[in-house]
Amino acid sequence: MIYLIDDKKERQEIDYNWTSEKLQKHQGTLVPVYTLQQIEELGIGKEIFNEGNVILLHESFFDNITNRLQKNSTEIRKDLNEHVSKQNSWVVYFSGSKSSRTNSGKIAHIPVSILYKNLEMFIEKLQNGDINLDYILFGSNPKIENELSSKLEISNDNFDDSLINTNTSNFVFQTEGKQNVPIKLENAVKEQLSTKEDYEIQSSDTFLNELISRFLSETKFDNIFIPLCFGATLSDFNGLRLASMIRCTKSKNQLSNIFIYGFVGVEYIFDNEYFNILKTKNVELIDYKKASFKTALERESDPLTIEELPKEISKLKLEVPDHYEDNHSIANEFGIYQLAYNAGIDIKEITDFDSEKLNSSFFKWLIAKNGLFEELPKEIQEKNNHYRVQLQGIKIIDKIDLSQFTKK
Amino acid sequence: MKILLIDDKADLGWKQLIEKLFPIPTMIIDTALTIETAINKISDKYDLIFLDVRLDAIDHKKCKIEEFSGFKILKEIKKEFLSVNFATPIILLTATNKVWNIDAFRNYGVDAYYIKEHPDNVFDKETSKQNYDNLKQDFRKLIEEGSKKEQIWYLSKEIIDKICSHFYFQGNKKYENVKARIIDKLKLGFVYLFKEQSLIEKELLKTNNEALAFIIYWSILEEIVKGFSDVNENWDAIYKRKSDWKFRNKEYFIEVLTNDNIKINFSKVGHGQYIKREVEYKNDNIDYNNYIGIINLSLQVYGLLASYIPENSEFNQKADEFKKINKFRNEVDFIHSNVQNIYEKELIDQKDLTEHFEFSVKVLKFIRDILKTL
Numbered sequence: 064m065i066y067l068i069d070d071k072k073e074r075q076e077i078d079y080n081w082t083s084e085k086l087q088k089h090q091g092t093l094v095p096v097y098t099l100q101q102i103e104e105l106g107i108g109k110e111i112f113n114e115g116n117v118i119l120l121h122e123s124f125f126d127n128i129t130n131r132l133q134k135n136s137t138e139i140r141k142d143l144n145e146h147v148s149k150q151n152s153w154v155v156y157f158s159g160s161k162s163s164r165t166n167s168g169k170i171a172h173i174p175v176s177i178l179y180k181n182l183e184m185f186i187e188k189l190q191n192g193d194i195n196l197d198y199i200l201f202g203s204n205p206k207i208e209n210e211l212s213s214k215l216e217i218s219n220d221n222f223d224d225s226l227i228n229t230n231t232s233n234f235v236f237q238t239e240g241k242q243n244v245p246i247k248l249e250n251a252v253k254e255q256l257s258t259k260e261d262y263e264i265q266s267s268d269t270f271l272n273e274l275i276s277r278f279l280s281e282t283k284f285d286n287i288f289i290p291l292c293f294g295a296t297l298s299d300f301n302g303l304r305l306a307s308m309i310r311c312t313k314s315k316n317q318l319s320n321i322f323i324y325g326f327v328g329v330e331y332i333f334d335n336e337y338f339n340i341l342k343t344k345n346v347e348l349i350d351y352k353k354a355s356f357k358t359a360l361e362r363e364s365d366p367l368t369i370e371e372l373p374k375e376i377s378k379l380k381l382e383v384p385d386h387y388e389d390n391h392s393i394a395n396e397f398g399i400y401q402l403a404y405n406a407g408i409d410i411k412e413i414t415d416f417d418s419e420k421l422n423s424s425f426f427k428w429l430i431a432k433n434g435l436f437e438e439l440p441k442e443i444q445e446k447n448n449h450y451r452v453q454l455q456g457i458k459i460i461d462k463i464d465l466s467q468f469t470k471k
Numbered sequence: 472m473k474i475l476l477i478d479d480k481a482d483l484g485w486k487q488l489i490e491k492l493f494p495i496p497t498m499i500i501d502t503a504l505t506i507e508t509a510i511n512k513i514s515d516k517y518d519l520i521f522l523d524v525r526l527d528a529i530d531h532k533k534c535k536i537e538e539f540s541g542f543k544i545l546k547e548i549k550k551e552f553l554s555v556n557f558a559t560p561i562i563l564l565t566a567t568n569k570v571w572n573i574d575a576f577r578n579y580g581v582d583a584y585y586i587k588e589h590p591d592n593v594f595d596k597e598t599s600k601q602n603y604d605n606l607k608q609d610f611r612k613l614i615e616e617g618s619k620k621e622q623i624w625y626l627s628k629e630i631i632d633k634i635c636s637h638f639y640f641q642g643n644k645k646y647e648n649v650k651a652r653i654i655d656k657l658k659l660g661f662v663y664l665f666k667e668q669s670l671i672e673k674e675l676l677k678t679n680n681e682a683l684a685f686i687i688y689w690s691i692l693e694e695i696v697k698g699f700s701d702v703n704e705n706w707d708a709i710y711k712r713k714s715d716w717k718f719r720n721k722e723y724f725i726e727v728l729t730n731d732n733i734k735i736n737f738s739k740v741g742h743g744q745y746i747k748r749e750v751e752y753k754n755d756n757i758d759y760n761n762y763i764g765i766i767n768l769s770l771q772v773y774g775l776l777a778s779y780i781p782e783n784s785e786f787n788q789k790a791d792e793f794k795k796i797n798k799f800r801n802e803v804d805f806i807h808s809n810v811q812n813i814y815e816k817e818l819i820d821q822k823d824l825t826e827h828f829e830f831s832v833k834v835l836k837f838i839r840d841i842l843k844t845l
Contacts, residue, residue: 391525394566395480398587399488405603408491416484433593443600450607451494457611459618
């Protein structure tokens with residue numbers, strides 16, 4: 064039995080098309096749960112933990128005030144992990160804030176959109192006795208990770224690791240361990256992307272922002288090389304997202320040439336959300352070969368300008384992230400940012416505004432494609448300031464006393 | 472200055488942003504995040520209201536404008552003329568790009584709107600700047616001019632409260648009708664005074680709604696005098712009196728002593744000067760004729776003042792106030808165009824508009840003060 068525990072019923076229906084009818088269709092295999100109270104009403108509190116079951120749990124379910132338990136959600140997850148590791152059962156944590164997939168065999172972490180996209184196939188396989196969390200992670204091609212891994216190994220084995228001479232300034236992001244490309248580039252600054260830290264963090268927007276701020280904000284480079292695959296799951300093709308983030312983040316290297324080196328062709332990546340970054344000026348996918356690096360370094364390209372950037376970046380089409388409750392929320396956040404920008408008010412002064420949002424790839428993309436990182440012209444700033452000074456001295460004649468209307 | 476921000480995301484940045492956009496030292500922003508809180512809060516009076524169209528994600532599934540939470544709140548604000556925030560300026564905050572939705576709100580009394588730019592509907596830089604410039608202009612205009620609207624509404628409310636609570640205007644079909652007409656004229660004057668006029672109306676068609684409003688407010692005096700008069704007396708059309716004219720406090724305005732001798736409760740001394748003093752006229756006197764033929768409204772008003780104001784000094788003051796209002800009314804170009812105006816003056820000029828507003832306030836205050844004598 065699969066227990067689908069998700070308190071966001073409305074989004075389940077509207078955003079992912081898992082309607083009551085569709086859930087009904089799988090009622091022998093799938094039990095949807097929306098509240099803690101419902102677990103009690105159905106009397107399934109113990110059944111859920113039976114051998115052979117799969118629990119699909121929205122990570123923030125126990126953070127919802129109506130579903131709070133004595134233990135916090137981190138402690139609950141810890142207990143659940145211990146429980147599944149002792150017996151023949153599985154748990155999949157999903158959330159809108161996840162951007163990458165991991166699977167340790169019995170415990171998996173995935174973005175909410177991937178879960179609902181692959182849930183039907185997972186149910187079908189489970190009904191046929193084939194329990195493999197990779198189906199919910201990768202859908203119809205659960206072997207893709209193995210396939211990509213072998214391709215990477217072959218590419219690494221065949222890579223000519225002799226030194227490439229160049230007089231350009233370059234930054235090379237590299238991956239660690241077996242994913243690492245053995246490129247040797249003269250005078251290049253290199254940074255290992257993969258460390259012993261949590262894989263999930265490795266591909267989060269926050270981590271990508273940190274990379275840009277730590278390595279690309281001080282020195283300007285002519286070229287930046289990024290691996291197509293890094294992080295826990297090769298098939299997330301996080302290199303496309305990092306390239307997009309570099310373009311959308313104000314830094315010394317926002318306009319530098321970007322080369323994404325990969326060991327697979329576009330047929331593997333064309334349905335990735337960030338694929339269109341490859342259609343923008345001076346971002347290229349290059350082969351995982353020394354010769355391709357050399358050609359890239361020798362290329363004389365017309366530099367990308369800040370004026371061209373909004374038009375170029377608008378070729379990228381990003382979806383509203385899954386962790387937003389609704390389209391209405393992002394509209395308000397963008398509305399606040401846009402109005403503050405037009406008024407010349409630093410968004411940091413609006414302390415109620417969650418400035419962490421500004422680090423998300425989606426918000427950065429919105430700002431970049433609308434050219435909202437440029438400073439307002441001085442005369443407009445002065446006009447705005449003048450208006451605000453005038454308002455401070457506003458006089459209202461014949462004002463009536465409002466206090467008489469105030470409720471006692 | 473009290474501002475109400477009705478927006479489910481008010482606490483996530485909108486409130487602070489509005490404080491920074493419009494830094495008026497006395498400004499206090501109250502917030503309502505839900506339809507329930509908003510409906511509760513609008514029973515307090517505010518100087519300006521920012522109103523979001525959709526306060527809930529569920530609104531996005533609704534197609535009919537009447538079902539949007541913002542529209543429901545607006546209907547509550549505008550429920551009746553005496554609702555406390557009926558005259559409060561409202562700026563709509565909307566992420567909609569559907570003109571007909573904005574029109575529906577405008578038709579229901581929203582004064583201005585700001586389009587929250589939506590990620591799917593971002594304006595080009597120039598339009599975006601214009602959007603903000605419009606908000607700045609609208610805010611300032613509504614704060615400054617909102618007090619005018621508030622002042623007229625409040626005077627109207629004082630008049631309505633008085634006539635609705637006093638026995639003079641209850642329990643008799645004729646006086647009930649007088650009351651209904653006064654209320655309707657107050658509403659009508661308000662509409663003309665604050666109806667947003669298009670440039671075509673203002674510049675090409677030369678409308679002067681302020682003058683129309685003043686005339687409407689002035690004409691309330693017709694109902695006021697009749698409301699104060701004893702309807703049991705013998706009346707005919709257009710003020711013509713064949714016998715006594717008594718007010719409801721039993722005092723005479725015109726008392727017919729004999730066939731050729733009448734008594735009036737005030738008298739004229741000098742040019743346009745009146746005092747509270749009973750005076751007798753005989754049919755050979757020119758003033759006698761003023762009170763047996765068609766008795767114009769201004770004489771009726773002086774009679775009313777003389778009857779209801781006990782103190783002479785107060786009568787003089789009120790009579791003087793009325794004289795100025797009456798003089799202004801007699802010079803309204805639409806009604807009494809003098810020869811000099813016809814040859815030399817444009818029909819509408821800006822000075823007229825301001826004066827007509829000022830005299831609308833004066834006539835309403837005058838009516839309110841008459842009612843205070845009750």
